[in-house]
Amino acid sequence: MSIRHSLLALLSEGPKYGFQLRQEFETSTGEVWPLNVGQVYTTLQRLERDGLAESDDIEEDERQRNYRITEKGGEELAHWLRTPPDLSEPPRDELVIKVLVASRLPDVDVFDVIQIHRRYIVQLMQQWTRLKEDESQFDLAFALAVDAELFRLDSVVRWLDAADGRLRRAASEPAPENPVALPSIRRRTGAHK
Amino acid sequence: MSMLELRNVSKRYGQGANEVDAISDIDLSVERGSLVAIMGPSGSGKSTLLTIAGSLEEPTTGDVMIDGARLSGMSRNDKARLRRRSVGYVFQDFNLLAGLTAVENVSLPLELDGVSMKKARAKGMDALEGLGLADRAESFPDQLSGGERQRVAIARAVVGERSLLLADEPSGALDSVNGEAVMRMILTACHGGVAAVVVTHDAKLASWADRVVFLRDGKAVDETLPPPSPEELLNPDVANPS
Numbered sequence: 001m002s003i004r005h006s007l008l009a010l011l012s013e014g015p016k017y018g019f020q021l022r023q024e025f026e027t028s029t030g031e032v033w034p035l036n037v038g039q040v041y042t043t044l045q046r047l048e049r050d051g052l053a054e055s056d057d058i059e060e061d062e063r064q065r066n067y068r069i070t071e072k073g074g075e076e077l078a079h080w081l082r083t084p085p086d087l088s089e090p091p092r093d094e095l096v097i098k099v100l101v102a103s104r105l106p107d108v109d110v111f112d113v114i115q116i117h118r119r120y121i122v123q124l125m126q127q128w129t130r131l132k133e134d135e136s137q138f139d140l141a142f143a144l145a146v147d148a149e150l151f152r153l154d155s156v157v158r159w160l161d162a163a164d165g166r167l168r169r170a171a172s173e174p175a176p177e178n179p180v181a182l183p184s185i186r187r188r189t190g191a192h193k
Numbered sequence: 194m195s196m197l198e199l200r201n202v203s204k205r206y207g208q209g210a211n212e213v214d215a216i217s218d219i220d221l222s223v224e225r226g227s228l229v230a231i232m233g234p235s236g237s238g239k240s241t242l243l244t245i246a247g248s249l250e251e252p253t254t255g256d257v258m259i260d261g262a263r264l265s266g267m268s269r270n271d272k273a274r275l276r277r278r279s280v281g282y283v284f285q286d287f288n289l290l291a292g293l294t295a296v297e298n299v300s301l302p303l304e305l306d307g308v309s310m311k312k313a314r315a316k317g318m319d320a321l322e323g324l325g326l327a328d329r330a331e332s333f334p335d336q337l338s339g340g341e342r343q344r345v346a347i348a349r350a351v352v353g354e355r356s357l358l359l360a361d362e363p364s365g366a367l368d369s370v371n372g373e374a375v376m377r378m379i380l381t382a383c384h385g386g387v388a389a390v391v392v393t394h395d396a397k398l399a400s401w402a403d404r405v406v407f408l409r410d411g412k413a414v415d416e417t418l419p420p421p422s423p424e425e426l427l428n429p430d431v432a433n434p435s
Contacts, residue, residue: 115407115415122232123417125400132373133380147369150397157396161234 003035003043008069008077011053015068018044032145052076095156099163110167118160125153194261196357196388197223197246202255204241204411215241216411219255223388225356228380230399231392233408239392240361242408246390247280247359248272259357277306281350283360283379287342289334289349295341296321296330299349308353320348324378340371347375351382358382358389364398376401 003025010016010024022040026033044067047053052073055065069077095117102113128150132143199221206213216238223229233239244250245257248264257264260279264272281302282288289298300317304310321330324344334342343365350358358379364372376391376398383389391402399405407415 115409119405119407119415119417122396122400122405125396126402126405126417129397129400133377150400154395154397161394165234 002080003039004047005077005080007040007043007047008052008073008080011067011069012074012077015066017066018063021067027139028141029145032142032149047073096159099160103167111164114160114164114167118157121153121157121160125150125157128153195222195258196225196260197221197390198256198258199242199246200256200258202242202245202252202257204238204245204250205253214411216245216408219411219413221246221390221406221413223357223390225386225388226383227404228383228389228391228402230402230405231390231408232394232396232399232405233392234394237408238411239394239408241411243359243361243390243392247282247357248276274306277302278354279356281352281355281358283343283346283350283358283363285362285365287334287346287365289342289345291334294331294333295326295337295345295348298334298345299352302349303353306353316353317348320352321345323351323381324348339365339367340374343367343371343375344378347378347382351387356387358387360389360391362393362395363391364393364395369397372398 006025006028007021010021010028016024018040019037021044022035022037025035025040044053044055048055048067051070053067053069055067098117099110099114102108102110128146132146199219202219202221203217204215206215219242221229221242231239231242241250245252248257248259251265259275262275264275267275289295290301293301296314296317299320300310300313303313303316308316318327318330321327324347326341326344326348329337329341329345332341334345337345343363347363350360360379363379364375367375372395379389379391380401391398393399404419405417406413
């Protein structure tokens with residue numbers, strides 16, 4: 001979550017005060033990501049230092065300062081919006097590691113491990129879904145942020161389901177006599193930065 | 194009292210070497226007003242469980258009770274009446290009759306139950322209105338979008354005084370926004386006192402339920418814990434110590 005660029009986006013609508021930026025940030029993200037006011041002022045100082053935003057600097061108290069975006073800040077924002085985040089390298093996912101480890105240990109029931117995680121994630125999804133129940137209670141930004149979380153968790157459940165199916169199939173087939181050493185994932189997916 | 198209760202229910206298909214247990218030793222109780230999701234991969238017995246719960250199929254062993262009435266002692270006619278009056282089904286492919294309009298599809302179960310055509314139609318219109326489809330009442334299924342067809346199917350399932358709603362992958366091939374609308378409608382029916390069971394492999398749909406039961410190889414292997422209290426929601430560390 002880039003607070004820096006989110007604040008630039010809010011400033012691109014017009015000059016704003018710090019407390020106002022915090023409030024608008026939380027509203028625009030459906031209040032799913034709370035932000036403390038200290039983070040806002042530290043980020044604004046850095047934006048100013050880097051020439052991406054400016055303030056009149058006449059007020060000692062930063063709470064009284066009105067910030068606006070610079071031309072360089074506008075260019076930076078446009079560039080950021082169009083730059084895909086780096087997803088080329090698989091993240092070091094703790095859940096994936098746990099299932100991989102469980103699948104190798106003879107005394108551990110990997111399907112049991114998978115089910116514990118599946119249940120936990122479905123329970124999390126129930127909590128997020130409950131927030132969507134009353135349509136009159138949420139705005140568009142909130143719905144988008146909650147959907148993003150639900151889709152992310154759903155993809156984890158689907159991976160667990162796929163892992164479950166694959167491990168069951170593997171368990172019912174005889175193991176190959178000379179298992180072939182697997183090349184590293186990065187080499188196999190051909191992912192490059 | 195539970196609206197639906199399954200006690201020790203098993204279903205076996207085939208004989209001898211071909212014998213397969215589609216479901217075994219299932220206990221399930223669904224109260225009025227609650228929505229239970231049954232989640233599991235294909236072949237886990239989800240659909241069998243639903244057809245048995247809806248009295249469309251007989252269990253090999255065990256008891257099924259709908260609104261306190263035990264199905265095993267009932268005549269075919271009594272069962273058919275119970276199905277018409279109390280049980281609504283929503284299928285993946287909607288199963289609307291192509292030659293009937295939306296409102297005719299919805300009021301059909303009531304007419305089959307002996308309700309006058311005029312009265313059945315009025316109740317059918319009520320159900321359609323409740324799902325925002327009053328203006329599509331005279332359309333035929335092929336004139337409706339996928340989302341509208343599924344809403345008609347839900348209206349048909351809840352029309353009249355139905356108190357048990359059984360749905361098999363109710364969002365079918367709908368996109369996620371329409372799928373969510375379907376679940377929201379089922380939940381609304383539950384808030385009105387209906388007990389609902391939804392079987393699905395989709396965690397996004399299942400997460401609308403009060404309780405999710407996980408099915409694997411015909412057995413209920415696990416289920417979600419009761420929803421956290423507001424206090425736990427505000428302090429996630431209390432609810433989920435890592």
